Amino acid sequence: MKQTLFTLSTAVLLWSCAAKDEKKDVLYPESASTEKKSPEEFGKELFESTGNCFACHQPDQKIIGPSIEQIARIYKDQNGDMVSFLKGNEKPLVDPDQFSVMQTNFAITKKMSDEELKALEAYIYSHLK
Template identity: 55%
Template structure:
C-alpha cells in the first residue's frame, strides 16, 4: 500500500517535470516597429557594431573621455564643425582631422573596416554623430 503510493507520487512528479514550458510567441506589434524610424535603426545598428567584438571601436573610443583614441563626442564635434566625411575617412579616402599625430594607431583598424559594407560604415557614422545631438 505505502509502496504503491510512493510509486504513484514518483510517477506524477516525473510526468510534471517532463512537461515542457510552452514557448510564447515573440510579441512585437507592428506599430512599434513602424515607430522606429530608419534613422533610429541605423543609429542602433551602429551602436551595436561599434560595441561588438568584431569592430572593437569601444576599446579605444569611450563616450566622454580620451583613452587610446579621442572620445566619441570629441570626434563627432570636430566632424560636425568641419563638416567632415566620416565614411570617407573610414574607407581611407579622407585624411584624419581629429588627431593626425595619432593616425598610425587608428590605421590598424582599416583591415577590419575594409570588410564592412557601406551600410555598416554609415551606421557607425550615424551612431557616433548621434552622441552630440
C-alpha cells in the first residue's frame, strides 16, 4: 500500500512538472513576439527604452524637444526624411536653433539598424491627428 502511494505521488509530481513545461510551451510564442510587433509598437519601445527619446519628446507638448506630434506634422508637410536625419545626414526641419541638443543623440541613432530607425519613424508618424 505504501509503495502504491509513493508511486502515485511520484506520478502526480512528474505530471505536474510536465504540465508546467507544457504551459511554458504555450507561453513561448507570446514572449517571442518581438518579430511580430508592428513597427509602431517596436518604435514606441525603442523611443522609451534604448533611444531614451522620451526624455525630451512628449506626445503632444514641448518639453526639451518639440512634441512628437509637431515633428510628425512638419515631416509630413515637408516630406522630410526622418531616417536619414537620424543617421545625421540631413538639416533640421523642426527647430534648427536647438539642433545641437538633438545632435547629441546621433551617437545612439547612428548605431541603430534601418529597421529600428523606420520603426521610430512609424511611431512618430502614428501621432498625426
